[in-house]
Amino acid sequence: MLTLERTFSLDQYRRDGFTGPVPVLGEAEAAAYRAKFFAELGQDEAQPGPTKAYMSAWHHRLRWAYDLAAHPAVLDRIEAILGPNLVMWAMHFWYKEPGNGKRIPWHQDGAYWPITPVKNVTAWFALGPTFRANGCLRLVPGSHKQMLEHEKLNDKTSAFGQGLKAEHIDESKAVDVEMQPGEIVIFNEATFHGSEANVSDVARVAFSVRYTTPEVKILTEQWSDAGRIKTYLVRGEDTHHLNDAIRGTVPV
Numbered sequence: 001m002l003t004l005e006r007t008f009s010l011d012q013y014r015r016d017g018f019t020g021p022v023p024v025l026g027e028a029e030a031a032a033y034r035a036k037f038f039a040e041l042g043q044d045e046a047q048p049g050p051t052k053a054y055m056s057a058w059h060h061r062l063r064w065a066y067d068l069a070a071h072p073a074v075l076d077r078i079e080a081i082l083g084p085n086l087v088m089w090a091m092h093f094w095y096k097e098p099g100n101g102k103r104i105p106w107h108q109d110g111a112y113w114p115i116t117p118v119k120n121v122t123a124w125f126a127l128g129p130t131f132r133a134n135g136c137l138r139l140v141p142g143s144h145k146q147m148l149e150h151e152k153l154n155d156k157t158s159a160f161g162q163g164l165k166a167e168h169i170d171e172s173k174a175v176d177v178e179m180q181p182g183e184i185v186i187f188n189e190a191t192f193h194g195s196e197a198n199v200s201d202v203a204r205v206a207f208s209v210r211y212t213t214p215e216v217k218i219l220t221e222q223w224s225d226a227g228r229i230k231t232y233l234v235r236g237e238d239t240h241h242l243n244d245a246i247r248g249t250v251p252v
C-alpha cells in the first residue's frame with residue numbers, strides 16, 4: 001500500500017490523482033469549527049448522534065462555513081493546480097456518527113455532475129480525526145486517468161444508488177487516508193474514492209469543497225438538487241461569465 005506523503009505535491013497530484021493530507025487549521029481552530037458544526041446540528045459534541053439535517057450548501061447561509069470553503073490556505077493549493085481564476089461551486093458535509101452503518105461506494109465524482117467540461121478539484125477537509133474504523137476517506141492512487149461507467153447498486157449499506165463496477169476496483173491498491181483535525185486532502189473529478197461505515201465510537205466530521213475555473217459551465221437545469229449549486233469567484237477574474245445566473249452571495 002502506498003504511504004501517504006503528507007505534503008502538497010503537484011507531481012503527486014498529477015501522478016496519483018490526489019495529494020496530501022496537509023494541515024490547514026490548528027487543532028484548536030478545528031475544534032472551534034467542529035463545535036459550530038455540532039451547534040448547527042443542535043447536538044452535544046460529546047454525544048454525537050444521527051441527524052436528518054440537510055448537509056449541503058451551508059456556506060450559502062453561514063459565514064463560518066463560507067470562510068472554511070474559501071480558506072486562503074486551501075485556495076493557495078487549489079490555485080497551484082487550477083491557475084489564478086477559481087470558482088468555488090459546492091460544499092457538502094460528510095458526517096458519520098458513531099455506528100453509522102452506511103458506506104460511500106467507490107465512485108468518480110465526474111460521473112454524477114452535469115458540468116462541462118468535467119473539470120474539478122475537491123478539497124476534502126477533516127474537522128475531526130478520521131481513521132479506518134470511523135470510515136476515513138479511501139482513494140485509489142492513479143485511478144484518475146479515465147472515466148468509467150457507473151452502475152446501479154442494490155445495497156442497503158450504500159449511501160449512493162450508483163457506484164463503480166466492482167470489477168474496476170482493486171482494493172489492494174486503495175489507500176486509507178487517515179487524517180488529523182484541520183487537514184485537507186485534494187483530489188480530482190476522476191479519482192476513485194469512497195469510505196466504509198463508522199464502526200467506532202468517534203464521529204467522523206468532514207466536508208468537501210468543489211472548485212473549478214470560469215470556462216466550466218454548470219448545467220443547473222440537469223441538476224436534481226440545483227439549489228445547492230452557486231458559483232463564488234474566490235480568486236482572480238471571471239473570464240467567461242457562463243454561470244452569472246447562479247452567482248452566490250457571501251453570507252454576512
Ligand SMILES: O=C(O)CCC(=O)C(=O)O
Nearest residue numbers: 094104109137194195208
Ligand atoms: O466522505 C466520504 O466518505 C466521501 C466523500 C465524497 O464522495 C466526495 O467528497 O466526493
